Amino acid sequence: MNEKNSIGAFQLCCLFFVSRVLALFTFILPESERLAAGDRPLLFLSFFVFGLIVLLPAFVLCKRKESVFDLTDRVSPNLTRFCAVLFAIGAVWNAAVGLARVSLFAGTVLFEGVSLTLPMLGLTVSSVIVAVKGRETVARAAVIVAGLLIFVFLFVLVTTAKDFDVANLEPPFENGVLSFMKQGLLAVARTPELGALLLLAPNVKGNVRKSTSLWLLFFGITASASFLIITGVTGAFGERQMFQLYTLTTLSKLGAMERMDDIFAAVWVLAALIRTAFFLGLGGESVTRVFPKTSLKHVIVILGAAAFGLCLLMSGSVVTFADVLASDGNVVMFVSFIVLLPVVVLIAERMKQKRERNRLK
């Protein structure tokens, strides 16, 4: 294990939390996928269960202290190169999605009617700088940002709880248990961080299985609590808002300070910075797996430029972006590379070992 590039399990969970919180704050879904309000508070249950199932291959890798590339290497080096390229594309895609989320959110809320190319370029350049500093740096910063985000979350939840109206809540499973299960499954499929564990497995210290399971539960509860408060406080009005958690922050006030939503929103910039840097770093490491002699710094800069370009394309329209996020392609990619690939490679490796054992006998 590369001690210098290793991070702790707790740091990894903070990294995942920060990355997910950005998605939660800039939560956009097309009308066709609106969650039933009654199901939302319980969503963490199905998210937790399906998340654990999806993580099983990653847990096997963590136990063996191997990355998915170490596995594919044993099957075929060409397969490693192919997977590395796809993982790099996936990482850039996720970095771009994060940037596009911020761009759309900032364009709608912070700088209405202003061109966001320069601020987004600033964010991308900053993310590249942070990514170049290394995974350890990103992970350490994530711990502090996670603390800040939890504080902001609690502040918003506590200060808005007084407006909570039980009448706004709806009974769960209105659309049936299957629909509830499907939403949980989709929520997991839209969590690309789970795939990152396949690459990071040999570089994470501590009890990864326990920490990641706790993270799944903690994040699920955070998301469910947010949805519960959003529904309870904003009711049908919130339902029609594009960024529902942001709408909740606009209602948060303390004494003379009545509108701190823009400040809170800016805190999410930190989350975007961490998330983009994390995915750019992962993408860079995947590329250097294919081209070992290439400088990681240069690769990250190129990937950053690619992510910025993609972000500009995606953030043109909220409707297009929501459709891109909700496309089945995302789910297919997730299942193929994060669930099926490691399972198939693990089985292939097991069969190969068995064959060799039989030959020796």
Place this chain on the structure above:
Amino acid sequence: MERPVLIHADVKTNTDELKRRFHNSFDLTVRELTVGGVCAAAAALEGMCSDEIIAETLLKPLTNESPQGKTALTEYELEARLYKGMGVQKTCAFDEVCEALCRGFLVLFLENAGFAYLFSVQGYPKKAVEEPQTEQNERGATEGFTDTLRDNTALLRRRLQTPFLVFEKLELGRTAHTPVAICYLSDRTPADLLEKVRNRLSVAKLDTLTGAISLRPFLDGTPPSLFSSTGFTQRPDKLAAKLTEGRVGVLADGSPFALIVPGLLIDYFQAEDDYASNVFYSFFIRILRAVSFLISAALPGLFVAVCDFHPEALPPGIMADIAAAEARTPFSLMTEALLIHLVYEIVREAGLRMPRAVGHAVSIVGALAVGNAAVEAGLIAAPMLLIVALTAVSSAVVPKLNESVAPIRFCLIILGGAAGSFGVFLGIGLLLADVCATSPYGIPFSAPFSPFSNKAQADSLWRRNMKMLGEIRQKIGDLKFG
């Protein structure tokens, strides 16, 4: 390799060589004398030796008539007299003689000896032990380091009376040959940390060493950061406490500051007085220091961002007052903030460099006259002046961080003026990454918060009471890689 020049048997030749080497410098004094019937010469650099010690302990017993009357003393008899009262070394190399003279030794050449005696009679003028000016304390110890290395090692030894305290001496500065001491507790300091410090100091290529602080860039490592991961102190009690955690200290002759390696961000928010207060007050005061640091770095930038981009964040009454005040000034809020902070930095620098009495006057003139006049002339709005005052007072709470905070403040003002809170938080994010990336000795600058160390929380922002703190042996090595 050049062969060393050896000491001649003839005293005259030796003294001539010495004068040649020192280019007849006026402070080199050579006195011819007779020791036990043998021709001799004593040489020293004026002002570097104690005249009293030379007269009483050295020359008096040496120049006394030998007991046998006219016969010369044997070498054994001579040395018996010499070794009576002080440290004496013998050397045959002329280079060593010159080095010893520069350090305040007295050199004695004897006819036909072929070697020289070096007497440790240093007595150069030095500053007395005083209370440190840069780290005032309310209830703690009042002694501070002086400019003399020997005194400083003694001050430290008095606080750590253990054979595990080790001072390793080295010389730095190709011309100055300044003595530098690496100090550590051999039973607590990680070997790799010590090795890294030795290596980094050994490659420090300097002509002269103006002070221990000059060594910080060599100890900080790469890439360069806004924050130095080498701490410094003027207090022997603080250095002693840090050494017990397994850190390494570096002392240099001619400097009242000791370097602490590695330094952590949390160190800046701790003071020795905290341990003399109760735990609740020390927690409060440490939080206050951290908040002051944040205010001094980010408040002007946030103020510009909020007023320019997010006025709804402020209560309407306050916002209206600010808007009214700003309407009377010719500059944009960002320009105003940059200008007034530039003026503040000029006044601060002037107050620091001027003689103390004048410095105070400059500060008062700067603060009252210039500030008041600028507001009355309508160049600066009163709220901005208030922000500067708050920033200035806050930066004085953690003065050691001032050199890092000043550039950050200007950057955040520009970011706040250009992109509002988005820009300010982007800047803060980069700053955070810079803090988290700093780890020149494998011990993260951001520890014990990130990576989080539960054990180290016993004395971070929160401090446990002394009874419990005594039971927990904090070690810097525990913070490695989280």
